[in-house]
Amino acid sequence: MPIYEYSCPDCKLKFELLRPLSQANEAAFCPQCHGKVNRILSSFNCFRAASEDVSTAIGGSSPCSTCSAISCNTCGLG
Ligand SMILES: [Zn+2]
Structure with a gap:
């Protein structure tokens, strides 16, 4: 959550x-004055979501994370 x-x-x-x-x-309310509050977009959550997207994209598109597509000892290219 x-x-x-x-x-x-x-x-x-x-x-x-x-x-x-x-x-x-959905609307949230202040625990102190019970007024309606505004949501703040957290930069920390944005950053973490972005980095997860990047690692997922890399892992999904290449069988070898260290492969440079020209020469790679791990997956035998080149
Ligand atoms: Zn308040």
Whole structure:
């Protein structure tokens, strides 16, 4: 379950909530003043998701992660 970060526009409180993806776009409320809060996009989560995409793409497209496609001792090319 991903953690979402929220910021309250009224009392400036920042807090995190653990929510299922299906509730990610539902409204959240401030635990302090009970006003509606805005979700903050976490740069940490974005970075981690991006790096996972890259490693998945590399692993899926090449049988050998060290292969340069010209010469590789591990998979025998060149
Ligand atoms: Zn608040």
